[in-house]
Amino acid sequence: MANEFDLIIVGAGPAGMSAAYTAAKNKAKVLLLDEQPYAGGQIFRNIESQVNGESIYGDEYETGKALINRLGTQGISLEFRASVWRIDEARNVLWSRDEVSHISTARHVLLTGGAQERPMLFPGWTLPGVMPVGAAQILMKSSGLLPRDAVLVGSGPLLYWVAVQLIRAGAPPKALVDTQTPAMYLKALKHLPQALPAMVTLLKGVRYLQEIRAAKIKRFSRSSDFAVTETDHNELCLSFKSKGFAQQITAPIILTHHGIIPATNLARSAGVKHEWNEQQQCIQPVVDGWGQTNISGLHIAGDSAGIGGAEVAQASGQLAALNILCLSSYISKLERDTASRKAFTKRRRAMSIRAFLDVAYTPLAELQLPSNETIVCRCEEVTAGEIRRSVEQGADGPRQVKTTVRAGMGPCQGRLCDPTVRTILASCQVPTSLPNARSPVKPVKLGELAALSNSTFHNHD
Amino acid sequence: MSTASRFKARPSTNHFISLTIDGQSVLAKPGDSVAAAMLAYSGDAMRHTVKGSPRAAYCMMGVCFDCLVEVDGYPNTQACMVQVKEGMVIRRQQGLRKLKKEPTGGE
């Protein structure tokens, strides 16, 4: 069957958008798929309809708008609300919208699925009103919903950035409960000189912290031992320790943040090799400098190839597209190398801050190894205690844990619990191999599959 | 008793979409996901698990599946991934729902 496209890109965030533009500008035929109703990814979500976008979101706003405008370039086909559930060996991309499945084919596929939040686990994290900060940001950007008197818990650049956005939007958080310790900062200091090329980003971070201080947001540092319970009025009561002292604070909504991790399900189900990133405590695909994976014709760029942030993602998307253009003979090797120089420099500069950030905001061990009563698998309601017990009873790997206590067997397919199950097993000295993922990576209705197999491959709507 | 929304009331506009949540008329904004509309309306749970624990939308990006509700008769719909439409009938779910795609009938 003939390929309809030169390149299919899955994910219209900064990496996907810059790749689409680079490829189309060089005459390639591109199909860009995204699950959302509009382009932008999580960072530039719904950016075009933001009121006062610039004053709240800063320069993110302009960058995002420019990237979105360039999607009008000839040669880019856009499909939104398209959720990709399988990529097979022949690089058929199977996606579904409104319960109808479609197949698109190309010689090259680029995955730019971005990241998801690392879930922050403590007793009560499953209660209504406890959400990751990223979720609050989505509600703010796509629906103009601002959390009422939110308590922000955790640490990391995104936590402070959201605090600043809330202050600017007129919904200042009630408190910021920070897990940071001075020791973590001290340890990170030695990576500071190396981060100098990313000085602008560093200074931005300092300014955010000043803005939070100026807004007189109540701040607790060195916090640990979190638990949330529901009050009689369906508010949430967060109890914790700060600098060793017991504290309590009540609020309608609690927003957590504990770093982000690459979204890897689709890549893993397509057979891409992955590895464990010790510093960032997450698994990520093995890719070369261009984003090429072990599967020929399959590249990965942006946060789903390893957390780097929007600037890195933009550069990586461009680099992957240039390599794909070269592999498809749209440009020569020399042209690829010349065109990529700037992007490599840009990426190196943006990446230079990573070592500092990774050490300054290492995920806390306590949050990685939850107490026995804490739910680990939300879907099947499996606690950390049940997982530990299954190990005592002889489960000798993630798969056995899955089958005995059903952790990771629910509809989210382990996206939320897998990292925690792994850390718990490792702490019990159980060896864990890297997890496989199976397709469909999104639930697909049986009727949809039947309709798909009845239709010919060429039959599109 | 219903719980007040955990989000601030939004400025009212002339553009809205009317739908029902468990039979109650609710006004949503164009572009809202079903989950956003439900969160703007009330701070209550969006579903209860098999063991009876309350849950609401968590990730808002299609990852966690904690926002499963019944939309126009279709159970187990990810509320954060579907946009509101005029006249939509939304119901909260109790426990496990039949996975079969089978409208269960609205009002």
Ligand code: FES
């Ligand atoms: S809120 Fe997580 S899937 Fe909808």
